[in-house]
Amino acid sequence: MPDLLASGHIVDAALLIVAAEAALLVLWRRRDGPGRGALLVNLASGTCLMLALRAVLAGAPGYWLAAALAGAGAAHVADLWLRLRSAAP
Secondary structure, eight states: OHHHHHHTHHHHHHHHHHHHHHHHHHHHHHHSSSOHHHHHHHHHHHHHHHHHHHHHHHTOOHHHHHHHHHHHHHHHHHHHHHHHHHHOO
């Protein structure tokens, strides 16, 4: 178990689960459910944070960490913008 955590493969498994979740949410939205855009940018933010963790665990160069964190920030801003836009009268 410690090897699984230290190698970062646990993050890979979590990323696969998030990808499956995104696919299921898109399919669910085709029938009925909340807006796809808000769900997907929320998932994108979390995915980018997991990629940042993966970069640190793998010992990747710092620019990979910076790119993942920038992606998480951009997705978070998009999520906030969508929420505020939908709440506006």
